[in-house]
Amino acid sequence: MRRLFVLLALVLAPYMTAAQSEEIVLGLSRNEVAITATFDGSDVLIFGAIKRNAPAPAGGPLEVIITLAGPDQPVTVRRKERVLGIWANTDAVEVDSAPSFYAVATSAPLADSLSAVEDLRHSISIPRVIRSVGAPDSVTDAESFSDAIIRIRAGSGLYQRLEGQVDVEEETLFRGQITLPAALTEGAYSARIFITRDRTVIDTYETEIAVFKAGLERFLFEMSRNQPLLYGLMSLAIAIAAGWLASAVFRIFQR
Template sequence: MRFLWPLLLLLVPFASAAEEVVLGLSKDKVAITTSFDGSEILIFGAVKRETPIPEGSPLEVVITITGPSEPVIVRRKSKLFAIWVNTDSVEVDRAPSFYAVATTAPLADVLSETEDLRHKVTIDRAIRSVGAPDNIENAALFTDAVIRIRRDADLYQTLENGIALDQQTLFRTAIEMPSNLTEGNYATRIFLTRDGKVVSSYETSIAVQKVGLERWLFTLSREQPFWYGILSLAIAIAAGWGASAAFRLLRS
């Protein structure tokens, strides 16, 4: 009997790999220029199978795009003597600068709570907030505020029924990325699920980078702040002089 265990262990990967993702991206790089006003990423792919489509529950697809994560300080304002002032603050340990999740059906139908907890798919799970100071009441409201503000800026998106799936084999979706993107690598994950359980997953990344004049100014501000300040001052003086000259020309 002990000789059967190695054989069974070898069979497990083949059983779990019955359906696999073959992915394509319309672009794997996004260039941020001075005229950048957003970009649409088309994600498409197919399901590779070694056996016929399993009977029973239909296959579902979940796709997420995650921007660089960083801590966020959230402040709460209170009215004190007719003046609004910051009274409380909480640091959210890690929040993606951009996050989008698209599905073939309502999220609650395609992914169980257990799988969501394991893979951190929903926006609430993608944000990490360990805890707040003991004197802070309703600390969860601070995390909710981050989600609300970034939803309003199109930085957090939930696109239920946003993926088209043909014959349980070909899938595609388009995700709009706004103009106010943070530079960095954007992790892209694809999950295949049945009965709310993940049966296969695939991960790649999209590089978002500043290019041209935008990139040069950004690098100058970080590596040569003195000369960046001098350049900014010179541009401001030139702009002021040009506006004054134009005004005098119009009056004459």
């Protein structure tokens, strides 16, 4: 038995060394994003280097994939159809989990950087991060509901596919930039970096970026959650004051 283990170690040693010969060293331009009353989006620069304990292995070029994902949320997707001349909800599917924001940036086309098997294993592409376990028996095309989420959120900049947007220099240094839109959900945003060769993942690195409300936005949010009665009275008072002010300005112009 011991000879068998020794033989396996000798056979697998070259592969283990090659797999660990390239590692990611990461940096971020910022590790937190504050949402204020004037927040209109932000750019996050993700950069790093490849650390090697041996010369770069022969084979295909090194590619870099960067993903940034917001907090996961369940989503109910409804389909509208015209019934008796009126648009009405006909089918609904509960998608178990979909990131509120998701961007995937690559140094080459995603299909050239990653195999389908590796995508399934690491959940990198946009369709792979949306989890929908089941749908009602009456719905025969459940995948179309996930496609609808992707289409709608891509149109509003919440889902981004940025192929060829990661710069790689001498297979050692890399940098990529992801733009966060104004409509962000609070929470921890997971940044993942993958390096691949021959469409196979060699190494991964993961970190987090905190996104939170600040200033007046934080004050109002906390009040609405912790003191709903006071928040409601303040909102009512502001509405009455705004109405009185508009009426006073209108009377002045009438004169």
